[in-house]
Amino acid sequence: MMEEGNEENTEEFYKKAMVYWSEIPPTIDGMLGGFGHISQIDIHGSRQFLRLIFQLKEPPGKSSVVDCGAGIGRITKHLLSHIFDNIDLNQAFVDQAKDYLGPAVYKKIGTLYNVGLQDFTPENDKYDVIWCQWVLGHLTDADFVKFLERCRSGLKKNGIIVLKENIASSKEVEVDKKDSSVTRPFHLYMELFQRTNLRCIRKIKQNNFPKGLYTVYMFALRPKDIL
Ligand SMILES: C[S@@+](CC[C@H](N)C(=O)[O-])C[C@H]1O[C@@H](n2cnc3c(N)ncnc32)[C@H](O)[C@@H]1O
Known part of the structure; x- marks a missing residue:
């Protein structure tokens, strides 16, 4: 991982990812690096996780969610649109997402934020759930922490941040230069x-x-002061 404070490296890290994703086909397989066939299992696991979240004593509402690093909107289409009334998308493949989501789901889309999460600040008190999946490996550790703090301010009462990410197989950070x-x-x-x-x-x-795939974990985070 790059050293914190090394701005040149950081800029390069983000630039390279942007170039990489600009060349990826806007398909499920493209989003999942050739593992499109696991999408249904993934969505099923996420649905169960959300069910658990809604069983909390003080569950989040179901009115507003943001899909971070949304890609073509795979999670929005198959999971979030079935639960939430309004969905914002961050860093979506905008034109393709519109086609892929179809008119019924697209009606529920609010704002499209075409900005990297390192620069994304959710509006205060806006979201019941902030969903981040298979994207946070694109942030440096320092930006990861800052982003989560900004998300905290973006949560409504009882709001939750969900992260769903690969976990390295050893205790070391694994770097993918590609x-x-x-x-x-x-x-x-x-x-x-x-x-x-x-x-x-x-x-x-x-x-x-x-x-053969990475272990994947789902994490639910909540502001410390409301527990
Ligand atoms: C592996 S895909 C996952 C897409 C979607 N979350 C899913 O699970 O179907 C990674 C996505 O993260 C986006 N991405 C890459 N770097 C990003 C960044 N710094 N901020 C926000 N999104 C980013 C890419 O454009 C791509 O859509």
């Missing part, structure tokens, strides 16, 4: 959460992915 991302080990997630004013209230491993 798409300019990192895969973090589990302990690093815990350490980074500690640097925020958020508490991880649920963490669950995704089941039933084919062997």
